[in-house]
Amino acid sequence: MIEVREVTKRYGTKTVVDKLSFTAKPGQVTGFLGPNGAGKSTTMRMIVGLDAPTSGDVLVNGHSYVQSAAPLQEMGVLLEAKAVHPGRSAVSHLLAMARTNGIPRSRVDEVIGLAGLSSVAHKRVGAFSLGMGQRLGIAAALLGDPAVIMLDEPVNGLDPEGVLWVRNLLAGLAAEGRTVMLSSHLMSEVSLIADHLVIVGRGRLLADTTVAGLATAEGVRVLSGDPANLRNVLGGPGVTITSGGPEELFVAGRTAREIGMAAAHYGIPLFELTPKTASLEEAFMDLTRDAVEYEAAR
Numbered sequence: 001m002i003e004v005r006e007v008t009k010r011y012g013t014k015t016v017v018d019k020l021s022f023t024a025k026p027g028q029v030t031g032f033l034g035p036n037g038a039g040k041s042t043t044m045r046m047i048v049g050l051d052a053p054t055s056g057d058v059l060v061n062g063h064s065y066v067q068s069a070a071p072l073q074e075m076g077v078l079l080e081a082k083a084v085h086p087g088r089s090a091v092s093h094l095l096a097m098a099r100t101n102g103i104p105r106s107r108v109d110e111v112i113g114l115a116g117l118s119s120v121a122h123k124r125v126g127a128f129s130l131g132m133g134q135r136l137g138i139a140a141a142l143l144g145d146p147a148v149i150m151l152d153e154p155v156n157g158l159d160p161e162g163v164l165w166v167r168n169l170l171a172g173l174a175a176e177g178r179t180v181m182l183s184s185h186l187m188s189e190v191s192l193i194a195d196h197l198v199i200v201g202r203g204r205l206l207a208d209t210t211v212a213g214l215a216t217a218e219g220v221r222v223l224s225g226d227p228a229n230l231r232n233v234l235g236g237p238g239v240t241i242t243s244g245g246p247e248e249l250f251v252a253g254r255t256a257r258e259i260g261m262a263a264a265h266y267g268i269p270l271f272e273l274t275p276k277t278a279s280l281e282e283a284f285m286d287l288t289r290d291a292v293e294y295e296a297a298r
């Protein structure tokens with residue numbers, strides 16, 4: 001479990017993270033989402049203990065991560081632009097990490113297999129593509145078989161097959177009861193991977209929701225042979241009906257099923273019944289628009 005409680009981070013007079021609170025729970029994949037500069041990396045650095053909050057608390061499994069006796073076994077971390085010696089092979093890099101953390105050699109071979117790096121395990125890391133580097137970073141995060149995994153932009157640079165691989169891997173880890181958190185600035189990527197969404201802009205919490213919750217239904221487009229009658233039948237508290245054309249109604253506050261049942265009951269002909277939802281991308285853009293404008297104006 002990762003708990004961020006009322007965390008604020010200031011650099012000089014600039015507030016980069018602003019009273020941010022959220023929890024990444026075991027058994028689910030939490031997507032940490034926000035436009036560039038929203039404060040995601042800063043928050044993750046505070047979770048790891050590389051930066052100290054100006055105020056507030058960050059807890060990993062109920063305590064501060066820097067006090068962890070076995071850090072790799074407690075939380076696996078991939079931070080952006082992680083430095084790996086370019087002359088080393090993937091195996092020697094992971095072996096060095098394993099040796100200094102009391103992790104057996106057999107686990108190195110295991111994570112290399114898990115990350116799909118077996119064929120390049122002895123190649124110089126300096127010759128790795130961005131995607132292979134990301135796979136190595138994820139392998140390193142899994143080395144200690146941790147109950148908590150936190151990855152900053154893990155699908156950055158991966159091709160669609162790589163994105164699918166990350167998705168299946170993280171879903172599997174969450175299904176085992178682990179806490180999985182990943183950041184991204186792309187809704188399209190995160191919505192494929194995460195169940196739980198924490199959305200930030202300008203360091204503030206904008207939404208703590210689920211993918212389904214964000215894709216809220218906006219209404220139902222109805223084409224009918226008798227729109228006036230249908231309007232009377234469907235009206236009621238919490239229902240808004242607007243007319244789009246001679247046969248067209250747009251109904252908010254009733255499901256397509258309710259509209260279909262009511263129309264059948266009163267013998268009103270329907271030609272079309274189309275639920276309209278805002279796309280996740282649109283919902284994300286709406287939520288973060290102010291934050292992005294602020295970034296662009298600086």
Ligand SMILES: Nc1ncnc2c1ncn2[C@@H]1O[C@H](COP(=O)(O)OP(=O)(O)OP(=O)(O)O)[C@@H](O)[C@H]1O
Pocket residue numbers: 011016034035036037038039040041042043185
């Ligand atoms: N050490 C620092 N000193 C001053 N400002 C900093 C420092 N580190 C980060 N910032 C500023 O904090 C803001 C948030 O940066 P951060 O890297 O956390 O955002 P992010 O959401 O991870 O963005 P990205 O998706 O671009 O990585 C940015 O405006 C950045 O310039």
